[in-house]
Amino acid sequence: MNPIRILLIGGGHAHIEVVRRFQSLFSGLAVEMMLLNPEPMAVYSGMIPGVVAGHYRTEDCLINLPALCECHGVTWNPGRFKALETDAQRVLLESGESLTFDMLSLDIGSVPATEPVQGAVHAVTVKPAHQFLRHWEAFLEQVDRTKPRTVSVVGGGVAGVELGLAMAHRIQTTQGERPWHWRLIAGGGLLEGHNPMVRRRAKQALDAAGIHCLTHVEVTAIQADGLQLADGQRLHSDFALLCTSAVPPQSLSGCGLPLSDQGYIRVDEDLRVKSMHNVFAVGDIAHFPRPLPKAGVYAVRQGPxxxxxxxxxxxxxxxxxxxxxxxxxxxxxxxxxxxxxSRGWLYCSGAWVWRWKNRIDVGFMEQYQR
Structure with a gap:
């Protein structure tokens, strides 16, 4: 009898945990597992601000997928997903190759919502994470140490706040006291959805770092050297980082799976795609019966x-x-x-919280870097 073929598309947080558990769970069963992901390295998003700030090396937040797969008896395929034929139980790759499966799971994440902003090509987006890290390191390498720069972060959510503060810290520690200019532009308020104490503490940190916050301001266009605002104002900028909302990958639109109004894959409580027996979806692309925030914590907990x-x-x-x-x-x-x-209305801050976060992040990575 042919072995059962399980195909995992995407090296997201949930799938890397499935890979890690494969041999221990499926030992003795006629099952083959393949992980399809074009990048050999998966990036742990929780440590990206620490890498940008200079607290970690880039490799500290990377998971070597070929090595992880080899260690746990899973095949890694560097192909890029193009389309899904559910009736034929077949996945088409951009190379023209096709892969058949008996069971399928998708964990391919979301992509930046760049369409509302003209000229977004002139900005760096926070996703895909590996591309963002390369762009940031390239920017650091070509910086003229004698000339101050203006850096703009577009987006007032957690990513915008964390990365704005991380970049400012990195420059201040490597470039000294030269007068760089920093701004964070939010279409709404700062850290909307968080409790007032968290928002107040974040604003204090941004102020202390010299990051000027513009809230309820819409960026309509980005040029190579500046930003255009909805009110007609133009702001100079040498480096623009887009940390705005994300959307589903375009590849999902014609995949034949049931999608939400926003284009995410509808799943049941058991993580199976609605009305499908053998197809799962997890992470950002999954639309749970009770809609969840697009947060990595859910993807991590979906893995087991x-x-x-x-x-x-x-x-x-x-x-x-x-x-x-x-x-x-x-x-x-x-x-x-x-x-x-923070959790609900509970809140605390300080150096000890960073050490706590560091232990969580380092402990998470150690599971996949052994």
Missing amino acids: VLAQNLLRLVRGEPLQPFHPQRRYLKLISLGEKKALA
Whole structure:
């Protein structure tokens, strides 16, 4: 009898945990697993601000997918997903190659919503993460140490706040006291959806770092040397980082899967795609019955449930539901080795919170870098 083929598309947080558990869970079963991901390195998003700030090396936040797969008996394929033929149980790659499967899971994340902004090609986007890191390092290498620069972060969410503070900290520690100019532009308020104490502490950190905050300001266009605002004002900028909202990848639009109004894949509580027996979706691309924030914490916690449900499906057993927390711990780094933590209305900040976050992040990475 031919082995059951499980195909994982995308090296997201949930899928790397499935890979890590493959041999221990599926030992003795006639099952083959393949991970399809064009980049050999997966980036752990929780440590990106620390890398930008200079607290970690780039390699500290990277997971070597070929090595991880080899260690756990999974095949890594560097192909790029193009289309899905669900009836034929086949995936088409951009190379023209096709892959068949018995069970499929998608964890390909979201992409930056650049369409509302003209000239977004002149900006660096925070996703894909590996491209962002390359752009930032390239910018640092070509910086003229004698000339101050203006850096603009577009987006007032967690990513915008963390990366704005991280970049400012890196420049201040490597370039000295030269008068760089920093601004953060938010279409709405700062850290909307967070409690007032968190928002106040983040604003204090931005002020202390010399980052000028413009809230309720819309950026309509980006040029090579500046930003155009909705009110007609133009701001000079040498480096623009887009940390605005994300959207589903275009490849999902014609995949034949049930999609939400926003274009995300509809899944049931067991993480299976609605009305599909053998196809799963996790991470940012999944639209859960109770819509969830696009936060990495959910993808991380979906990993063990997905691994168990793939095993249960192989065995013909009932699948288990994923129970997301309604409130989860939010950790926000503040550039220097300080961070703030919140859950609901609870809040704390300081250097000890950064050390706590560091232990969590380093511990997470150690699972996949051994």
